[in-house]
Amino acid sequence: MTRQAFPITLALLALVAAGPALADDDWIPPVTDELTMAECGDCHMAFQPGFLPARSWEAMMDGLADHFGDDATIAPEKADHIRAYLTANAGDRIRSEMAREYMRWVREGGVPLRITENPEFLGEHDFRPSVWERPEVVTKSNCPACHQAAERGDYEDD
Amino acid sequence: MIRLSPRPSALSLAAGLGLAAMLTAPVPALADATADRHAILDALAEEARAANADFAGFSAAAGETLFRTAWAGGDDRTPSCTACHTEDPRAMGRNAKTGRPIEPVAVSVKPDRFTDPDEVAKQFRRDCKAVLGRACTAQEKGDYITFMAEQ
Numbered sequence: 669m670t671r672q673a674f675p676i677t678l679a680l681l682a683l684v685a686a687g688p689a690l691a692d693d694d695w696i697p698p699v700t701d702e703l704t705m706a707e708c709g710d711c712h713m714a715f716q717p718g719f720l721p722a723r724s725w726e727a728m729m730d731g732l733a734d735h736f737g738d739d740a741t742i743a744p745e746k747a748d749h750i751r752a753y754l755t756a757n758a759g760d761r762i763r764s765e766m767a768r769e770y771m772r773w774v775r776e777g778g779v780p781l782r783i784t785e786n787p788e789f790l791g792e793h794d795f796r797p798s799v800w801e802r803p804e805v806v807t808k809s810n811c812p813a814c815h816q817a818a819e820r821g822d823y824e825d826d
Numbered sequence: 827m828i829r830l831s832p833r834p835s836a837l838s839l840a841a842g843l844g845l846a847a848m849l850t851a852p853v854p855a856l857a858d859a860t861a862d863r864h865a866i867l868d869a870l871a872e873e874a875r876a877a878n879a880d881f882a883g884f885s886a887a888a889g890e891t892l893f894r895t896a897w898a899g900g901d902d903r904t905p906s907c908t909a910c911h912t913e914d915p916r917a918m919g920r921n922a923k924t925g926r927p928i929e930p931v932a933v934s935v936k937p938d939r940f941t942d943p944d945e946v947a948k949q950f951r952r953d954c955k956a957v958l959g960r961a962c963t964a965q966e967k968g969d970y971i972t973f974m975a976e977q
Contacts, residue, residue, distance in 0.1 A: 711952075712924035737901065738923070739952050743944070806925030813925055 692765035698821035701753040707742055708750070709819075713811050716821055718767030719783040722758035725751065727779050736781075766823070784808040862941035863933070867971060869943070873964035881965070889973025892966055899959030907957055915977045932977035940971045 696718045699705050708714035717725060729751040732740045742750075759767040759774075773787045774780055783789060793808070804813045811818035867884065875881040893915070898905040903922045910928055911919040916935045919928035933939050940946055946967075954962035962970075 709926075711921055712926050739955055741951075742948065804920075804925065806920070807923065810925030 693769065694766065694822065694824045696764055696766040696821045696823070697757065697762060698819065701750070703746060704750045704753050707746060711738070711740070712809060713819055715783060715809075715811075717754040717757040718759045718762055718764050719770050719786070720758060720780060721760040721771060721774055721778075722755040723777075724779050724781060725754035725758055728781060729754070782809075856937055859937050859941045863939075863971065863975060866940060866943055866946055867968055870964045870968040870971070874968060877964060884965070884968035884972040886969070886973040886976050888966075889969035889971070892970050893973060897958045900954075900956040904953075904956045907953070909957070915974060931974050933975045934977055939974060946971075 696716045699708075699714045699716060705714050720728075728735075729747055732742065732747065741747075755761070759771045770783070770786050770788045780786065784793075799805070800808065802813070804810075806813070811823070815823050817824070871881070871884070874884075893907045893911075894913070896906045901923070904910060909922045911917075911931050915932040916930050918930060920926070921928055930936050931939060950962050950967050950970075954960065954966075
């Protein structure tokens, strides 16, 4: 009994340690700011700021007049509020395992704008074209088409 | 900074009571939405009149034509309003670029449509550019709202 207790305890410890670690890989702090949720979420899911570094969010907010081809300009006071929220909660400003995994691919000083081009994203989404062609998907940035709880920061595989 | 949740105060208490009254009496709430929509239409009518002395009011039929026409003047993915809103304004739509579901545009299904002037201005600015490839005129905006108000 006593001889077996140690390895079992170790195994249990390993399980306990593995549990949250796995979950951390698939969860990123969700957007909690009401205005950010409403304005960014107007046309697409309000992506969690942890997926991009603060300088990317600065560039994003500077370029709303041509936001991936669309005019996404909003009232300046709203834009300022959203900019402050996004940069304060950016991937290089928060403690998050999933954000860290995305940040490690970002070159020093690099200013990525598309989360879907991050090698971390690409590695997790290496699907047949038919998956991307599903009518409800439309585009790779449409997270909730497959990850139903994506808006809550939960990207566990379905 | 914009404070979205002000601290409880006499004012918010009064607002809360007002909300409670609205919830128990849906008819005045609906009347408020209608009044807000009329105010937006009035402002557009004024703008349309300033642009065209012969302005003769808004037309739901013209609004429907605007809605269904394949303009193909803007983004390839959104040749017409129906690209996102579907042929049926009462149905759920889907953003043709992002895949985001869109609530119905028809006022009968979503009574708070066209009641917030800022929201209305923002949406026309974005969508007219994406669909028509230009800004919509006040006449067009008024026609569109008039059509949707009857749907």
